[in-house]
Amino acid sequence: MNKPTVNSEHNFERHSERHSEQDAELAMNDGPAAFPDGPPGWPLPNEEILASLNAAYASGDWGKYHGEGIAKVERCVQKLTQQEHARLCSSGTIAVELALRAAQVEPGDEVILAGYDFPGNFRSIEACKALPVLVDVELDTLAPSAAMIQSAITPQTKAILVSHLHGGLAAMEQVAGLAKENRIMLIEDACQAPGAIVDGQPAGSWGDICVLSFGGSKLLTAGRGGAIATNHAGCIQRAKIFADRGNDAFPMSELQAAVLPCQFESLAKQNAQRQKNAALLTAALSTAFSNEQNSWAIRPLDRADSSSNLPGYYKYSMLLHPERFDAGARAECVNAIRAEGIAFDAGFRGFVRRGSRRCRKIGDLANAQLLSEFGVILHHPILLTENESSIAIIADRILRVTNAIARQAS
Numbered sequence: 001m002n003k004p005t006v007n008s009e010h011n012f013e014r015h016s017e018r019h020s021e022q023d024a025e026l027a028m029n030d031g032p033a034a035f036p037d038g039p040p041g042w043p044l045p046n047e048e049i050l051a052s053l054n055a056a057y058a059s060g061d062w063g064k065y066h067g068e069g070i071a072k073v074e075r076c077v078q079k080l081t082q083q084e085h086a087r088l089c090s091s092g093t094i095a096v097e098l099a100l101r102a103a104q105v106e107p108g109d110e111v112i113l114a115g116y117d118f119p120g121n122f123r124s125i126e127a128c129k130a131l132p133v134l135v136d137v138e139l140d141t142l143a144p145s146a147a148m149i150q151s152a153i154t155p156q157t158k159a160i161l162v163s164h165l166h167g168g169l170a171a172m173e174q175v176a177g178l179a180k181e182n183r184i185m186l187i188e189d190a191c192q193a194p195g196a197i198v199d200g201q202p203a204g205s206w207g208d209i210c211v212l213s214f215g216g217s218k219l220l221t222a223g224r225g226g227a228i229a230t231n232h233a234g235c236i237q238r239a240k241i242f243a244d245r246g247n248d249a250f251p252m253s254e255l256q257a258a259v260l261p262c263q264f265e266s267l268a269k270q271n272a273q274r275q276k277n278a279a280l281l282t283a284a285l286s287t288a289f290s291n292e293q294n295s296w297a298i299r300p301l302d303r304a305d306s307s308s309n310l311p312g313y314y315k316y317s318m319l320l321h322p323e324r325f326d327a328g329a330r331a332e333c334v335n336a337i338r339a340e341g342i343a344f345d346a347g348f349r350g351f352v353r354r355g356s357r358r359c360r361k362i363g364d365l366a367n368a369q370l371l372s373e374f375g376v377i378l379h380h381p382i383l384l385t386e387n388e389s390s391i392a393i394i395a396d397r398i399l400r401v402t403n404a405i406a407r408q409a410s
């Protein structure tokens, strides 16, 4: 799926015309793929990145411990998240752990976490020898509500870790209010949503500590890398002390840092394009969902509900009908849609099945379970297309494949 080839809009156009007829055969039935060259690659070719790499070479910064690049990216992170301090590190995963350490999460403490989240977040809590306390998520935000979090608070609760996932946005205004009321540290994982607007403010600005990733598939990428940002000088200091093993144990390099500033600059424009295409996709998928009452096969889980909520679309999220699919049928859908040249996947596995020695669960985690079994996601690169017919074709193929497989199943 991660083909290095980057499809031109030209290719999408050519093939979209050929298969626009309603009765075009699906790839799963040996028809031609909607996008025979596969999904667009990531990162995209970018002259500015090439110029930045050349500049890092020319200045010699590429081979230094402390050049100008890291400080520059730290300023980008501060600006994006509206936090006063930032520290770069080697990955989003380690950034989550640094955030937990910075929040003084210690052995025996409890950290509240969604039952459906990035797998590493559970492990990072365990790395601090703290106990993950799992709460359910809402289907319209893909994150726990403040009420769900509130029901999990005990005197042992040290931190709340909340992620914006798959085009969803956590209800940060309420969650931040709750954390403040209870004097619990709030860690906001914005790895999937840099530049998103949540309750009228940037993603990453609500948490006491915010986490970003610059991993190779992410919206801002240096291949690897991550960051924390916070208004608390003490938190940055604690993260620094934890990472200091004589030198920085989890560093980002100057060479990695070199490619990021120009991406921060184009982020808002790219986010707007992704939001526009996500809205088109949601509209196309919703018509079928609302017309078919209970016989729908797939529904969008998208929350671009107002100007105060503008999601980041690292992934675009959908749900298969839980009564018309099982695990096998979901895998079949994923394969059949990928065969069309669409970057489609199952969602996270979630933590619902984790043993009670490793975590505590609040309630039945029904939605987290639903997402882990029936959630499916579209990877973001195609959402930058300027060819609206590509989005129409994707919606069409998703609907036809899922309907065909749902029918077989029932």
Ligand SMILES: *Cc1c(COP(=O)(O)O)cnc(C)c1O
Binding pocket: 090, 091, 092, 093, 094, 096, 118, 120, 121, 163, 164, 165, 189, 191, 192, 213, 214, 215, 224, 225, 226
């Ligand atoms: C990708 C991701 C991370 C981890 O980032 P890496 O840089 O891949 O280690 C953490 N949280 C979320 C929500 C992510 O999507």
